[in-house]
Amino acid sequence: MIKITLQGKDEKTYQEGVIALDIAKDISEGFARSLVGAKINGKVYDLMTPIKEDCDIEFLKFADKDGKMVFWHTSTHIMAQAVKRLYPNAKLGTGPALDNGFYYDIDLDEKLTQDDLEKIEAEMKKIVSESLDIIRKEVSKQEAVDIMKKRGEDYKLQIIESLDENAVISLYEQGEFVDLCAGPHLPNTKFVKAVKLTSIAGAYWRADANNKQLQRLYGISFEKKKELDDYLKLLEEAKLRDHRKLGKELDLFSMHEEGPGFPFFHPKGMILRNRLESFWRQEHEKRGYDEIKTPIILNEGLWHQSGHWDHYKENMYFTKIDDEDYAIKPMNCPGSILTYKSYMFSYRDLPLRWAEMGLVHRHELSGALHGLMRVRAFTQDDAHLYVLPSQVKDELIGVIELADYVYSIFNFKYHVELSTRPENSMGTQEQWDIATNGLIDALKEKNIDYIVNEGDGAFYGPKIDFHLQDAIGRTWQCGTIQLDFQMPERFDIHYIDSNNEKKRPVMLHRTIFGSIERFIGILIEHFAGKFPLWLSPVQAKILPISDKFNDYAYEVQKELKSLGFRVEVDSRAEKIGFKIREAQLEKVPYMLVVGEKEEQTSSVAVRSRDLGDLGQISRQDLISKLQKENDEKTIVKPEQ
Missing domain, CATH: 3.10.20.30 (Beta-grasp domain)
Structure with missing residues (x-):
């Protein structure tokens, strides 16, 4: 027993x-029927x-994160089975579950189209209706080779060849279909009630551009049709909010073939960016941070010392200067440490809180690039805190409170995930246990619930990640806090304690936005381009009813601009209705209509982007209203 x-x-x-x-x-039988793993x-x-x-x-139920992984992993096998039925010559690559659905990489001479996806989807529904039991079998390496050779699955053979000679390998069968897979899976295909194949993309085998490009088929599935319908509605809303589309329409940024993955910010985009950075600096100054700036190119030897060479070099760019090897920094921490080493600090000087808007470069595969969300050059709103062991908990709490405050300004809800030691990491288990427990203690002190991600920490320390929920329920990983005993040791940094002895500080790495570029992309989609007043590149447009009132419009503009507001005048010889529609499309928070009545009474007729017509108000009342909304960083919600 x-x-x-x-x-x-x-x-x-x-x-x-x-x-x-x-x-x-x-x-209970009912409980069992609700489970997926x-x-x-x-x-x-x-x-x-x-x-x-x-x-x-x-x-696990489908509602659980791990439950979804089981469900979507099974769905990708159903998709692969459908492909093999319709295209017997197709060869299968790999097909994992994702955070939002699943994909399978297929080697097929025929170029698949949207119409083909519909055929595959129909075949998947047939497989679901056949209620095929999904059976796991464990075989030897040689047996796995024999089975996949017989089935002509060349890519599976490559995977098997890379495994240990004595490895026990698992296969999954459903009807005539057999796949090499570690699992886990549902017991039967019948549970996948609603499925939709969403797109096709290209992907190199094993993410190596030297290998053949395969066709990657993406999909999503649910237990009920209503859940799928709701998801498809969300996708339509997400398309309307796509930051790449809105970024172009609102003249914020552009991407160019001459620099793939390197965004170009336009004047209006820079206003938005500078407002964010100004807010960031103000809040850090209030909390005792100093700001530093470190170079983007540093000698290759530094990256060997930091451990990035062993753990991160495939994501780095390199260059030569005076016949010596250099690297463009992918992270800011080594530069911060070199700055620390310029001093000899006492325990009385700690904690040190050094913030840096640091430009970093990381080599991302071209297929992974996605507007501002995934780029090759981005600015991390980094900070590195050098603290005494006794200060760790209080400093962690301070960072958590700063993150909570910043996210509340943008009306983000969030959840927290704790990532523990990965396989490929530096340091001793004792150091990792101390660091991990330090993060847990801070979360408990703040009564914050958290999800544990086993083995997903940075190579030098465990971390807390903040996952923000946007206006339509999607989540985005932004801020992070990492507790690090490794870098101080590798760079041999010290402070002098009360006994005049050298001691090693603890290092905290953290970001709040994550990266400025990605955070702007998230904000564009979160607000659907309708930024709150304090962030809007253009805060108000003055719309004269006719040319006769242009002088008065410019007079109002001059007064508002002198107070720091960002205001434009639309003096075109167009009808007022057209001007209002144009300003509405540009998502300007306020439209100020001026005509004879407004000029005579030194007022404006105010139309709010979010609340509609607010009527005629005096210029002084308008200024007071705008100042209050701007200073308080108010988010105006449209009336239902």
Whole structure:
């Protein structure tokens, strides 16, 4: 008999070899029908997994993040099976689940189109209706080779060849379809009730441009059709909010073939960017930060010392200066450390809080580039804090409170994830345990719930990530806090303690926006281009009813501009209705209509982008209203 702890609470005994699904049925048949997978001792497994030893078991539904991974992993196999039925000569690459659906890379001579996706989708629905059991089999490496050779799956053979000679390899079968896969999967295809294939893209095999380019098929699936319908509506809304489309329409930024992945900010985009940076600087000054600036090109040896060479060099750019090797920085931390080494600090000087708007460059594959969201050059709103061990908790809390305040200004809700030690990391387990527990203690002190991402930390330390939820419910990873014992050791930095002895400080790395470029992209989509007054490149447009009132319009503009407001006059010989529509399309917060009545009474007729017609008000009342909204960073919500 074995002991099973259910959902972290009740303990029961079962026969050795009992499957997870039967344990769920023991709770209730209805409960079992709602499940997609199981977490056994923290690892996700199939519901059909036999359990052979004492363990904790947690059951997963589609609503759970890990549950979605199981569901979408199965969906990608159903898609691959449909492709093989329709295109028997297709060869399969890999097909993982994603945060939002799934994909499969296919090698097929025929170029697939949107019409082909619809055929594949129809075949997937047929496979679902066939209610095929999904069966896991474990085989030797040689057996796996024989099976995949017989099926002509060259890419699977490459994967198998890279595995250890004595590896036990898992295959999954559903009907006539067999795939090399670690799992986990649903017990049967019938659970995937609603599916939609969304797009096709190109992707190099194993992300290597020297390899053949495959066709990547993307899709999404749900338990119910209504969930799919809701998701497709969200996709339509997301298209309307696409920052690349709005960035062009609002004249904020552009991308050019001469610099793929390197954004060009236009004058209006720079206004938005500078307002964000100004806000960032003000809030950091209030909290005792100093600002530094470090070079973007540093000697290659530095990156060996920091560990980036061993852990990050494939993402870096390199150059030669005076016959010596240099690297363009992918991160700001080594430059900050060199600055620290310019001094000899006492324990009385700590904590040091050094912020840096640091331009970094990272080599991203061309297929991964996406507007401002994924670029090759971006500015991190970095800060590095050098602290005494006794100060770690308070400084972590200070960063958490700063992040919370900044996100509240933009009306973002968020959740927090804690990422622990990855396989390819530096330092001892003891150092990692101290660092991880330090982050946990700070989160507990602030009563913040968090999700644990096992093995997803930085190579030099564990981290807390802030995932922001935008206006239509999507999440974006932005801020991060990393606790680091490794860099201070590698660079041998010290402070002098109260006994006049050298001690090593603890280093905190953190960002709040994440990167200015990406945060702007997120803001464009979050606000659908309708920025709050304080961020808007143009805060008001003055619209004279006819040429006769142009002088008065420019008089109002001059007064508002003298107070720091960003105001334009539309003096074109167009009808007022046309001018209002144009300003509305440009998403200007306020339209100030002026005619004879307004000129005589030194007033303006105000139309709000968000609230509609506000009527006629005096210039002084307008100034007071704009100043209050601007200073308080108010987000005006449209009336329902």
